Amino acid sequence: MLSVLSKLKLRARSSEDTPPRAQIAWKAFYGALYFSLYITLAQSSVWSLAYFAQILPAHPIDILVCIFIWTPLLTLSGAFLIHYRTGLRIHRLAMANKALDEMSRVDPLSKLLNRRAFLDAFAQRTEDAILIVFDIDFFKQVNDRHGHAVGDEVIETVASIIRRVFDHATDVVCRLGGEEFGVLSQGAQLEDDYRRADRARAETIRHEFAAGDQTFFVTLSGGMAHAGAGVAFEAAFKRADMAMYAAKQRGRNLILRPQFDDVREA
Numbered sequence: 001m002l003s004v005l006s007k008l009k010l011r012a013r014s015s016e017d018t019p020p021r022a023q024i025a026w027k028a029f030y031g032a033l034y035f036s037l038y039i040t041l042a043q044s045s046v047w048s049l050a051y052f053a054q055i056l057p058a059h060p061i062d063i064l065v066c067i068f069i070w071t072p073l074l075t076l077s078g079a080f081l082i083h084y085r086t087g088l089r090i091h092r093l094a095m096a097n098k099a100l101d102e103m104s105r106v107d108p109l110s111k112l113l114n115r116r117a118f119l120d121a122f123a124q125r126t127e128d129a130i131l132i133v134f135d136i137d138f139f140k141q142v143n144d145r146h147g148h149a150v151g152d153e154v155i156e157t158v159a160s161i162i163r164r165v166f167d168h169a170t171d172v173v174c175r176l177g178g179e180e181f182g183v184l185s186q187g188a189q190l191e192d193d194y195r196r197a198d199r200a201r202a203e204t205i206r207h208e209f210a211a212g213d214q215t216f217f218v219t220l221s222g223g224m225a226h227a228g229a230g231v232a233f234e235a236a237f238k239r240a241d242m243a244m245y246a247a248k249q250r251g252r253n254l255i256l257r258p259q260f261d262d263v264r265e266a
Contacts, residue, residue: 107175109152110159118174118182122233125186129227130193130258132183133240134162134200137219137252139179146211154218155179158204165200182237184227190257197222197255205253219253226258 105117113121122131136142136158143151155175162181163173172184185193204220223243227236239258247254 110155110175110181112159112163112181113172113174115174115176115182118172118176118184119233121172121174122184122227122236125184125227125229127186128229129184129186130190131225131227131236131240132185132193132197132222133176133224133237133244134158134181134183134197134220134222135244135248136179136204137221137248139218142216142218146214146216150209150211154209157207157209158218158220161203161207162200165196165203190224194224194255194257197224201253201255221247221252222255223247224256224258 105113105120107114136154139151139154142154158179159173159175159181162183166173166183166185168185168187170186172186174182176182183197185196201220201222205217208215208217221244223240223246225236225239225243227233243256243258247256250256
């Protein structure tokens with residue numbers, strides 16, 4: 001009997017067309033069958049010296065009881081446990097994939113969204129918005145004078161200031177790259193966005209940084225542009241970036257609103 005079951009088991013394993021649920025059922029069935037056979041044999045007189053010496057099988061009634069009572073019950077229990085363990089593994093894998101996806105969308109230094117995630121948010125906006133581009137003034141000099149570790153601290157601090165100021169549920173803040181940051185403000189008024197952008201500038205210049213026995217300050221320049229529903233990111237970013245560089249040309253530590261032409265194009 002066991003040899004017949006073994007052949008059936010090998011045939012089921014060798015079938016490449018066996019669906020996953022059928023494979024689980026086969027595993028549960030054979031696990032339950034072998035365990036129930038073990039219980040039947042262990043509780044019968046087959047383990048007596050007389051039976052063991054003669055190598056006789058268990059009583060046929062015991063085997064029938066094993067097959068028709070123990071096996072179905074244990075098969076159901078085994079199938080449940082296998083499904084539970086499989087579901088648990090799938091859940092853990094899904095959580096791990098979600099964590100990896102979130103990590104791939106976040107800048108590791110500033111803890112803000114990265115450029116790719118920002119572009120996705122821009123494409124999915126549901127209303128007219130304002131795009132703001134910030135840039136830390138003379139950041140290369142900070143790295144050259146105080147080292148990259150201090151430069152990283154400056155980026156982290158400015159990122160936290162911008163994130164704290166632009167705290168509306170519809171605000172999207174990112175690190176575009178290097179010392180440049182981007183903000184997408186949806187649903188707010190232009191003047192409110194300008195006041196918040198200028199507040200981020202003011203809080204930045206008030207923050208004192210330390211490098212050894214020296215202290216220093218940094219300033220922030222920014223440009224704003226309208227980002228209507230039909231405006232592509234490249235067009236809006238170009239206008240905001242041009243406004244930001246115009247602020248630098250005017251002496252830095254300045255935020256420039258959208259120009260009249262920008263409003264008309266939007």
